[in-house]
Amino acid sequence: MLKKVIKFTDINGEAAEETAYFNLTNIELLRLSAKYGIKGDLAKGLKATIDAEDFDAMMQAIEGIILTAYGQRGADGNNGFVKNDKLRQTFSNSIPYSDFVIKLIQDPTQMDEFVTALTSGIKPLQPNAAVSAVQSPNA
DSSP, X not given: OEEEEEEEEOTTSOEEEEEEEEOOOHXXXXXXXXXXXXXXXXXHHHHHHHHTTOHHXXXXXXHHHHHHHEEEEOTTSSSOEEOOHHHHHHHHTSHHHHHHHHHHHHOXXXXXXXXXXXXXXXXXXXXXXXHHHHHXXXX
């Protein structure tokens, strides 16, 4: 789980901060890698999108990653990680979300650090292994 403190200016013009939590499961990372990656490599896909200066694809990818990973810790802090459409919708309509996305888009180094921190330690099934498993399930 990744904890990010997002600093922003609230609607009253006051400095504020919000703590946001992000977590990806293996299957979520695999889905994101298939959608935004190159040959299943999410980092390579993001780098290629940035290098190609494809702003639309970059926005789709970073928002897809953030909103897939966003959630809230369980009430006691140890009782799981809650993700649902209502939480994602509320977060995606907030000032902290807007400021966070803009910061990542404007600074590819911060985007890379966020994705690396979010995905470090996750070893998802590679797409080639998934295809092999489907083709020969008893192997």
